[in-house]
Amino acid sequence: MSQSLFQTIQLGQLTLNNRIVMPPMTRSRASQQGNVANDMMATYYAQRASAGLIVAEGTQISAMGQGYAWTPGIYSQEQIAGWKKVTDAVHAENGVIFAQLWHVGRVTHPDNIGGAQPISSSALKAEGVKVFIDNGSDEPGFVDVVEPREMTKEDIKAVIQEYHQAALNAVEAGFDGIELHAANGYLINQFIDSESNNRTDEYGGSLENRLRFLDEVVATLVDAIGADKVGVRLAPLTTLNGTVDANPLETYPAAAKVLNKHNIAYMHIAEVDWDDAPETPVEFKRDMRESFSNVLIWAGKYDAEKAEQAINDGLADMIGFGRPFVSNPDLPSRIENGHPLAPHDPNTLFGGAEKGLTDYPVYAK
Template identity: 50%
Template sequence: MSRTLFTPYTLGGDTLKNRIVMAPMTRARTTQPGDIPNALMAEYYAQRAGAGLIVTEATQISAASQGYSFTPGAYSAEQVNGWRKVTDAVHAAGGRIYLQLWHVGRVSHPVFHDGGQPVAPSAIRPQGTQVWVVGDDGIGRMLDCPMPRALTVEEIAGIVEDFRVAARNAMTAGFDGVEIHGANGYLVDQFLRSVSNHRDDDYGGSPAKRLRFLQEVVSAVADEIGAGRTGIRLAPFVTFKDMADPEIIGTILLASEWLAGKVGYLHLSEADWDDAPQIPDDFRVALRSRFKDTIIVAGRYDAARAEAVLAAGWADLVAFGRPFVANPDLPARLQHRLPLAALDPATLFGGDAAGYTDYPTFAAPGEPA
């Protein structure tokens, strides 16, 4: 079988040592108050620097863009200084790392908005959607998302500028680039979908108008840091958070055509649960025909599936999520066909080093880890 997964790849002017990407995963380990990245996070990411590229957990572009407790920001000086610890540690370990920029939109709770409503393209509540909120007692609970309020045009412009500033802050913090989170039911995705965007102005209605917010965000970020160091994550087949939209496939293909030459990569987030729909081959062919730059795919891949999608030419890099949690040395385990450790779901969100930085690298039976 081909071993393309373990060959170098050039992205944004940087040479990645392999084609394995660590996918963005929320872990909620920041220092409080202030949602500040810290030394524990630096250790966590540096342990996983064997990936060709790391994409960080989703990171707020502003205080108003938050939807979950203890997730990091990239808008204050303290947060930028905290991220510098992370990038220094990853680079010292020989890795490359991009910061994922995030606005959650309606997937939020009044606790993050001084009691006010979350914002969205339109005032449509995401049915059956909850966010993780840590109370004054220190206990995290899943709370229902309330009805959001629709953004004004002036507020939309302000959010675009927040993305620009956060991208600049990322480069100040030492990141190699940024990834715009346009997937999984958050704000950019909410603008793209007809079920969450009922606007009748220049940001809604037709698919072309629903693309406008994405286009403005991408243009602002790419103008600030360069197209080659700008990526975007999209998820046409992910429908949770009340996002099932019969028009989204065509809209995403239209977006991919516009994105060609304007970003360094497109990161396709595929559904990753056990009975998730398979991505049709005809969609992959259609995507590649429109977007000939770097494509990253993510979603329950193992080494064999990763090699197959690379060999077909449908992707250039493959991202792994949950396997990286319990296997800090995942690239080495995949390359040498070593067994993978299982993660502890109870320690995914919040807490300390347990279930975060204490997963060992591989050791043969009888050998110390």
């Protein structure tokens, strides 16, 4: 049985029951029209409320921030009301839930953003990346992304304001806090990583400049709702959605120091987790730990034993278990009691209804 995973931990003003995190996972089941969180989603999250912390799926901060069909937003009153159902359901089960604020930047298609051209740090297309659009059937249609336009200074200011408002909306919707999605090749990552940012102004070029947008967005989130309610997710060594950094071992400890300066509640790091992915170097994990003082979460390919080790070694404070939470709503109990984990059905991850979302049972002997 895991010991360290089941110790309480302080996260900002909150005391969490355990150190198990349900990380954000896109499930593409928001109600149409309007991309509104719904009763089915409320049931799904409430079933998983025994996690120490739930970070809800990526939630676009504006119509332009949407990358895929059927993902939820948090910029309309209807969307805020939809999320209130979710947060009420989780809180009724004594859970803690943060919203993940998401702007995809160039990882989209005009069909998902009202016909507009996507925006990014630079006018560079994410090569080989596809997104899905609503093609009028239950099966999403996958299409190539298009070349974005480089954001102007006015665009940058406007998006920073959208993040500010989205954080206020999340608190209005009953979330305990927010996580800024700065990982996996989406907008903020497009500014951070050297190969997706060829700007020549104060938002491009040097490492300090490439981290400026992250710095300014975190500052506005802290201003909106307080540092104790803000987390940030980074993905230092992944190359998802076409963003690559020439020197991530230097870039990401520097990013961690930027976050540390704001005294935010946590930093959440997504490790590469495909089947034959390389292990994240321990030295790099130590660098990230030394660069950030508050709660540090790692996620990616962890089992109970590896999670326990990471906490005992002082490299992590909490551990995210992604796909296991899809098919094991009672995951903490299964880990604690050594019960086997149920496999998930990859065919029901995205889109659809209750099947593959809320119909996975708890463990029964």
